[in-house]
Amino acid sequence: MQAEVFRSLCDKNYTRKYPLNVFKALIRIKQTEGITALYRGLSASLVGVLHPLIYFPLYEKSKIYCMKHFEKPENETLSHRYVIFSAITCKALTSLVTYPHEVVRARQ
Numbered sequence: 001m002q003a004e005v006f007r008s009l010c011d012k013n014y015t016r017k018y019p020l021n022v023f024k025a026l027i028r029i030k031q032t033e034g035i036t037a038l039y040r041g042l043s044a045s046l047v048g049v050l051h052p053l054i055y056f057p058l059y060e061k062s063k064i065y066c067m068k069h070f071e072k073p074e075n076e077t078l079s080h081r082y083v084i085f086s087a088i089t090c091k092a093l094t095s096l097v098t099y100p101h102e103v104v105r106a107r108q
Contacts, residue, residue, distance in 0.1 A: 062086040
């Protein structure tokens with residue numbers, strides 16, 4: 001069984017299917033599978049961008065909220081415990097929202 005796995009992963013078999021040059025590989029995919037093959041999976045990639053798009057604004061707003069409500073007015077910076085609290089809670093909320101996308105992506 002190990003010999004079969006090694007044979008299927010061999011360089012010779014891989015380079016026969018697709019050339020080493022990126023541009024030649026793009027041209028071959030376009031010719032054999034069509035231009036739409038280059039954009040297959042684009043929607044899943046765009047949904048994957050939602051995680052940072054949700055996390056970073058939520059994190060910044062959370063820090064502002066903590067600064068206004070929990071820090072003393074004379075403090076100019078937010079203490080480390082509130083930064084850590086904001087980071088953990090925002091990451092948990094963002095992961096909770098975007099987790100179904102990760103499950104779908106992993107099963108494909």
